[in-house]
Amino acid sequence: MSASRDFFRERKAQAVFKHAILSRYPVVFASKAGRGRPVVFLDGYAGRGEYEDGTPGSPLLLAQKATRVSSFRQVRGIYVERNDEDYQNLKRVMEQQGRPQDLVLGGDLQNLLPDILPVTRGAALFAFLDPFGTALDRNQLVRQLLNRPGSAPTEVLLHISISTVARMGGLLRKRREEGKPLSVADEKTVAHANRFLGGDWWQKHFAPVAGVKDQRRATDAALAVAAEYQAGIRADARCKSLSMPIQHKPNQLPKYLLVLFTRHVDGLWWFADAVGKAGREWEGAWLGAELRQAKTRAERNDTDALFTADELLPAPEAFDVDSYVQQNRASWERIIEQNIQRLLTQSGPFVLADRLEEVYAGVFGAASSRHVRAAIKSLHRQHVVQNTGVGDNFHRQLIIPVRPITRASA
Numbered sequence: 136m137s138a139s140r141d142f143f144r145e146r147k148a149q150a151v152f153k154h155a156i157l158s159r160y161p162v163v164f165a166s167k168a169g170r171g172r173p174v175v176f177l178d179g180y181a182g183r184g185e186y187e188d189g190t191p192g193s194p195l196l197l198a199q200k201a202t203r204v205s206s207f208r209q210v211r212g213i214y215v216e217r218n219d220e221d222y223q224n225l226k227r228v229m230e231q232q233g234r235p236q237d238l239v240l241g242g243d244l245q246n247l248l249p250d251i252l253p254v255t256r257g258a259a260l261f262a263f264l265d266p267f268g269t270a271l272d273r274n275q276l277v278r279q280l281l282n283r284p285g286s287a288p289t290e291v292l293l294h295i296s297i298s299t300v301a302r303m304g305g306l307l308r309k310r311r312e313e314g315k316p317l318s319v320a321d322e323k324t325v326a327h328a329n330r331f332l333g334g335d336w337w338q339k340h341f342a343p344v345a346g347v348k349d350q351r352r353a354t355d356a357a358l359a360v361a362a363e364y365q366a367g368i369r370a371d372a373r374c375k376s377l378s379m380p381i382q383h384k385p386n387q388l389p390k391y392l393l394v395l396f397t398r399h400v401d402g403l404w405w406f407a408d409a410v411g412k413a414g415r416e417w418e419g420a421w422l423g424a425e426l427r428q429a430k431t432r433a434e435r436n437d438t439d440a441l442f443t444a445d446e447l448l449p450a451p452e453a454f455d456v457d458s459y460v461q462q463n464r465a466s467w468e469r470i471i472e473q474n475i476q477r478l479l480t481q482s483g484p485f486v487l488a489d490r491l492e493e494v495y496a497g498v499f500g501a502a503s504s505r506h507v508r509a510a511i512k513s514l515h516r517q518h519v520v521q522n523t524g525v526g527d528n529f530h531r532q533l534i535i536p537v538r539p540i541t542r543a544s545a
């Protein structure tokens with residue numbers, strides 16, 4: 136079975152995470168960046184449109200969101216898929232959406248992008264790049280997409296496959312240790328990675344990695360590669376970025392990063408909010424998958440058990456997002472309060488939206504903007520900060536302590 140067919144058979148917990156982000160963030164983008172101009176949602180690696188059980192994939196989600204905002208925003212969807220069988224399915228699925236303004240294109244994004252970009256001229260562009268493995272060449276991402284001509288906002292949500300970079304780096308180490316050349320197929324994969332990352336600089340990060348089996352160090356090296364890659368893009372495209380590591384389930388190595396590149400602090404702020412809400416859906420998804428597996432195992436192994444699996448284990452669908460938030464919000468808010476106090480001590484007054492990694496440290500992908508607001512309100516009640524946490528723009532205002540704070544010495 137091809138990777139693609141396998142992928143679209145059943146949606147995994149890590150895909151629930153990205154789709155839960157896509158169910159939220161593009162709506163905010165269209166509302167904010169689309170004031171006074173049209174909007175384009177580009178899904179460059181669209182896939183089949185939906186999973187075999189009918190669960191919507193990314194292009195369907197984007198089309199649904201575009202329709203949702205259609206009373207106040209004019210949004211056009213552009214969906215690209217290279218694999219012909221997936222493209223045929225995608226076309227069929229998207230035709231049922233009744234959105235004649237959308238374009239469904241079969242082919243390689245790399246080749247099609249120069250023809251797509253003129254269509255997006257003057258429109259606020261949100262591009263979702265979600266390949267298997269590595270994505271668009273760095274040059275194209277920066278020069279053609281992020282630095283496209285005109286002043287309309289451009290944002291890119293990029294999937295960086297940590298498992299792919301880790302695997303390739305580990306393989307390179309192994310072959311060098313063995314003194315063996317790479318196979319033709321491996322040469323091709325490494326050349327692709329070099330184009331995606333913009334050179335072979337990334338290979339040096341794998342020096343401490345023992346080989347393909349040294350997964351922890353290979354993952355750390357891949358994360359360091361992703362951090363350097365993002366810093367380079369930020370510099371070359373004069374933008375900001377925020378990234379969320381996505382795991383299969385808690386305490387596992389991250390499979391991939393979802394990175395938002397944007398020029399607006401509001402982009403980062405609302406992305407962090409969407410990531411927090413998405414993380415709760417992911418909690419339900421991995422827990423549900425675990426319970427289903429546990430039930431299957433119990434039924435297979437112990438047919439004579441005194442209690443049936445159904446009596447022993449909660450139903451997979453029993454996870455309730457609202458009660459999960461209720462149970463955790465006090466501790467999330469406490470952690471955010473501590474983070475804010477630490478930031479004030481370390482660097483003095485700061486703007487929340489500029490320091491999101493530190494503000495959300497320990498609760499990123501769980502807490503959302505309302506918990507940051509609650510933390511500011513609580514710090515105000517405790518006479519720690521002057522800010523009240525009231526108003527739409529509290530995330531853009533300088534957080535000022537009530538009493539001068541002695542800075543921590545370096």
Ligand SMILES: C[S@@+](CC[C@H](N)C(=O)[O-])C[C@H]1O[C@@H](n2cnc3c(N)ncnc32)[C@H](O)[C@@H]1O
Nearest residue numbers: 180181182192193216217218243244265266267
């Ligand atoms: C991870 S899947 C996409 C899943 C989809 N974004 C979703 O969330 O439902 C990646 C897809 O990208 C397609 N693809 C790979 N390379 C491509 C390229 N260069 N141009 C366009 N599509 C490509 C693959 O055929 C595959 O269907």
